[in-house]
Amino acid sequence: MGPLLLAEDALARLDERLRASPVRDAWMSRSHFNEACAARWIAGELVHLEDLVLNDAAMDIRTPTHELTRASAVLRAHRSIANHPPGWALSAAGLGALSGRNPSWLDDEASLSSQRVKDLVGADVDGEAERAFADIDALLARSNRTIVNARLPAPGRVSGLADLGLYDSERDDDELLTHWRDRIDLERPPVLAALDAWEAWVDLAPLQTMPWLGPLLVAAVLRAGGKTAHHLACVSLGLRESRRAKGGSTLHGYAMAPPKVAMLNAIKAAAEAGLQEHDRLMLARTQLERFLTNRRSHSRLPGLVELVLAKPLVTPQLVAKELRITARGALDLIGALSPTLKEVTGRGRYRAWAVR
DSSP states (O other): OHHHHHHHHHHHHHHHHHHTOTTHHHHHHHHHHHHHHHHHHHTTOOOOHHHHHHHHTTOOSSOOOHHHHHHHHHHHHHHHHHHSOTTGGGSHHHHHHHHTOOTHHHHHHHHHHHHHHHHHHOSOOOHHHHHHHHHHHHHHHHHHHHHHHHHSOOHHHHHHHHHTTSOOTTOOHHHHHHHHHHTOOTTSOHHHHHHHHHHHHHHHOOOSSOTTHHHHHHHHHHHHTTTTTTSOOOHHHHHHHHHHHHTOOOTTGGGSSOHHHHHHHHHHHHHHHHHHHHHHHHHHHHHHHGGGTTOOTTOSHHHHHHHHHHSSOBOHHHHHHHHTOOHHHHHHHHHHTTTTEEEOSOOSSSOOEEEO
């Protein structure tokens, strides 16, 4: 019972700390990037945080690698789970959306995108404008279906990879995913339900091509049970940190220990890392706010403070895009916060800054 109590206590302390924290949104924004990098690190792939931040902002400085593309998929999934209501990720619609097996939700997403455009244009639109928006909806839906179909391995491709010993072409991932969902009991205490969900995920391995989704769904179980009501746990980050602490291998390292023991250690490590990150952000916010005194009301410096807290690192181009200023103005703003920001690349070009 000792590890279980320690994990529950660490989770409760972090969630209560974030409940009324002024840096909760910044902490959540950073957690998505950290979780994505940790998920790929566990799988034996190194993804630089700088590349992932720029890729998410559609400002890549080089062609995205396969590793970066997979990390971006983890980032979007973790962010989607956090943005939806608790329990959504465990529903049939949520699992279908996260695994790319339910294309119907893409039509809703396309309609929402078009509705946001309508809101910006105004409520009064004529028949011609309605037809134009309908064409936009259809185009977005077709594009999203094309993207999903490209991500899902075709039967022939799975069969070919199965011949190499990588995948089993006779497995029914949809059926296994349904069996996994049936083994989740949200009536149990949240941490125990999360341990059962993880053990079932390791036993069934329902998704051959998306094993990284398991830790994210464990975090969704904790959130659905009310244990992490004010944040989404970074379980992959905890798995990485717990393996580091024990000096073990990280290539599929979570399968080397009993699943429930490994998950308890991961939950505790993730909560402790989250507490440290929260305290660091609170200190950085206090230091950054000192530079906001005696500033003009239209100064963009408060926006930069929010941006550097929400992003693990920023570049002049990213600052210029988010604050709608010139690159030269972005450099000047970064220079104004230089005592609190540090340059992390050591390069003369394509530089990036992060809070100390």
